[in-house]
Amino acid sequence: GENVEQHPSTLSVQEGDSAVIKCTYSDSASNYFPWYKQELGKRPQLIIDIRSNVGEKKDQRIAVTLNKTAKHFSLHITETQPEDSAVYFCAARGGANNLFFGTGTRLTVIP
Amino acid sequence: KAGVTQTPRYLIKTRGQQVTLSCSPISGHRSVSWYQQTPGQGLQFLFEYFSETQRNKGNFPGRFSGRQFSNSRSEMNVSTLELGDSALYLCASSPVPSAGDEQFFGPGTRLTVL
Numbered sequence: 251g252e253n254v255e256q257h258p259s260t261l262s263v264q265e266g267d268s269a270v271i272k273c274t275y276s277d278s279a280s281n282y283f284p285w286y287k288q289e290l291g292k293r294p295q296l297i298i299d300i301r302s303n304v305g306e307k308k309d310q311r312i313a314v315t316l317n318k319t320a321k322h323f324s325l326h327i328t329e330t331q332p333e334d335s336a337v338y339f340c341a342a343r344g345g346a347n348n349l350f351f352g353t354g355t356r357l358t359v360i361p
Numbered sequence: 362k363a364g365v366t367q368t369p370r371y372l373i374k375t376r377g378q379q380v381t382l383s384c385s386p387i388s389g390h391r392s393v394s395w396y397q398q399t400p401g402q403g404l405q406f407l408f409e410y411f412s413e414t415q416r417n418k419g420n421f422p423g424r425f426s427g428r429q430f431s432n433s434r435s436e437m438n439v440s441t442l443e444l445g446d447s448a449l450y451l452c453a454s455s456p457v458p459s460a461g462d463e464q465f466f467g468p469g470t471r472l473t474v475l
Contacts, residue, residue: 293451293466294451295466348406348417350406351404352403353403354403
């Protein structure tokens with residue numbers, strides 16, 4: 251089955267700086283890669299996703315890049331704000347059509 | 362549209378008991394997936410249901426089971442509860458179970474096993 255690894259597990263950045271979270275996956279059949287943000291006590295919410303036919307996708311301050319050859323994808327948050335503080339999960343979905351999640355990155359944005 | 366709902370939100374049980382959790386998907390969504398979230402293991406896939414049939418199953422023991430009804434509502438059951446079953450159980454719905462459809466998560470049921 252799919253195995254998704256996520257790094258780092260914790261990340262602290264100064265407000266206004268950029269944050270990068272990286273994930274690798276093992277199943278070459280995986281073709282959908284969402285990123286979820288989970289605030290304390292709340293449900294995970296999709297913030298951006300990318301499909302395997304695209305190398306990069308951007309939505310305002312958030313971007314995701316995908317390298318299918320190397321089987322890794324990354325989340326980039328620019329101009330971070332305190333409200334970006336949360337746990338971020340990457341996931342991969344492949345032939346079995348179920349999502350495999352990374353173990354999460356706790357992002358803290360220091361004002 | 363109402364979001365995904367889960368009941369109950371909180372549950373306390375003792376070892377050996379069994380528990381049933383319920384999930385109502387977004388109206389029109391026919392696929393429901395269940396996940397277990399723990400601090401140490403993150404989000405782990407339990408199973409997925411579509412059209413009342415289990416399509417996929419994660420790597421969990423047979424004590425974890427589920428079902429889906431004709432209105433797409435789903436239940437999961439955990440029998441002979443163990444301390445390690447304490448977790449947040451999340452369900453997520455999507456229109457159909459094809460890769461590329463966003464999954465919308467419910468608020469979760471926090472299960473505590475004493």
